Amino acid sequence: AQPPPATRLRAQVPASGACLGAPSVMPAKGGGKRAKGGGKCAELKIQDAFKAGDIDAVVAEMRAHESIVGVQEEGCAALGKLAMNDENRTAIARAGCIEAVLAGMGAHGSIAAVQEQGCRALWILTLNTDENKTAIARAGGIEAV
Numbered sequence: 510a511q512p513p514p515a516t517r518l519r520a521q522v523p524a525s526g527a528c529l530g531a532p533s534v535m536p537a538k539g540g541g542k543r544a545k546g547g548g549k550c551a552e553l554k555i556q557d558a559f560k561a562g563d564i565d566a567v568v569a570e571m572r573a574h575e576s577i578v579g580v581q582e583e584g585c586a587a588l589g590k591l592a593m594n595d596e597n598r599t600a601i602a603r604a605g606c607i608e609a610v611l612a613g614m615g616a617h618g619s620i621a622a623v624q625e626q627g628c629r630a631l632w633i634l635t636l637n638t639d640e641n642k643t644a645i646a647r648a649g650g651i652e653a654v
Contacts, residue, residue: 554566564601578622585610586626
């Protein structure tokens with residue numbers, strides 16, 4: 510089953526009970542920071558945004574929490590899944606997702622999970638669209654992978 514077509518929601522994704530803690534981070538395997546507290550909240554918001562097809566919310570959380578491994582991994586995974594829907598690919602590229610994925614990959618170059626999800630998202634974005642291939646190359650995607 511394909512993910513839902515992307516939409517732009519005007520309301521913020523509601524915070525779950527896990528989002529009530531103070532923001533904090535802890536070390537992740539291989540370096541970087543793994544979300545705990547506020548970072549975990551961002552991961553949950555990305556999951557909710559994915560379910561709603563809200564590309565802008567995914568990108569916003571990735572940009573707001575660039576230093577947190579789990580947020581970047583979850584964001585790249587969500588964008589890759591949303592890009593599985595043919596209608597979403599161009600919208601995703603135009604929403605700044607390519608830059609968000611590349612920024613996450615650059616910030617966590619030694620974290621395999623972020624690299625894997627980022628490469629997967631970029632690959633899916635290139636399916637059946639020369640426009641996205643060109644955009645990824647211009648944004649530094651070839652060097653990143």
